[in-house]
Amino acid sequence: MKFVGSKNRLCKYIIPIIQEIIDDSNCDGYLEVCVGGANVIDKINHNNKIGSDIHKELIALLNYIKILNNPLPTTITEEEYKQVKNNKNNYPNWYIGLVGFCATYGSRYFQGFARGFKADKITPRDIPNEGIRNIEKQRKNLTDVKFYCKNFNEYTNEEINNYVIYCDIPYRSTKRYPEQPKFNYEEFYA
Numbered sequence: 442m443k444f445v446g447s448k449n450r451l452c453k454y455i456i457p458i459i460q461e462i463i464d465d466s467n468c469d470g471y472l473e474v475c476v477g478g479a480n481v482i483d484k485i486n487h488n489n490k491i492g493s494d495i496h497k498e499l500i501a502l503l504n505y506i507k508i509l510n511n512p513l514p515t516t517i518t519e520e521e522y523k524q525v526k527n528n529k530n531n532y533p534n535w536y537i538g539l540v541g542f543c544a545t546y547g548s549r550y551f552q553g554f555a556r557g558f559k560a561d562k563i564t565p566r567d568i569p570n571e572g573i574r575n576i577e578k579q580r581k582n583l584t585d586v587k588f589y590c591k592n593f594n595e596y597t598n599e600e601i602n603n604y605v606i607y608c609d610i611p612y613r614s615t616k617r618y619p620e621q622p623k624f625n626y627e628e629f630y631a
């Protein structure tokens with residue numbers, strides 16, 4: 442899924458490192474506590490994969506798309522984007538997540554409807570359609586992942602004993618989503 446801070450392009454470096462640790466360690470599970478667009482966990486091999494994130498509509502969307510026969514629209518119009526943005530109570534969380542992430546430029550959650558042009562600078566792009574097609578390609582690799590809405594600090598030692606854990610926390614310079622609490626870097630590093 443297109444996502445702010447996505448590691449999709451870096452996966453060719455990251456995945457072999459994590460996978461080797463998993464394969465050599467005989468671990469009981471693989472956990473990502475800031476799973477974001479699930480662009481790393483979708484390429485990891487383990488029979489017990491958990492992805493969590495503090496963003497509730499994102500987790501609802503991931504739990505929706507991992508069920509392959511759940512239908513998705515092919516695009517999202519600007520009018521629909523505005524409707525959903527201004528009437529969130531009328532829509533299910535997964536759909537709010539879909540519109541918030543896919544209909545915005547650079548997947549900046551509800552930070553403005555995505556507009557753009559193809560290389561010829563004349564033909565308009567359908568950015569929501571591009572985002573949804575990206576999800577359609579990814580979803581078959583998410584069916585075996587358990588997704589939970591959780592703060593990174595909500596795991597007990599017993600729950601994640603003998604797990605390999607990958608933490609892709611928000612960059613300090615990244616603008617956080619308005620409704621998200623400030624990321625507690627001191628607590629995380631401690």
Ligand SMILES: C[S@@+](CC[C@H](N)C(=O)[O-])C[C@H]1O[C@@H](n2cnc3c(N)ncnc32)[C@H](O)[C@@H]1O
Nearest residue numbers: 446447448475477478479480494495592593609
């Ligand atoms: C850099 S992104 C992860 C990107 C992901 N690795 C990918 O490739 O798509 C960081 C994620 O951390 C999440 N996050 C922020 N604060 C959090 C917290 N306190 N606990 C758990 N997740 C948090 C954000 O919602 C965001 O999805």
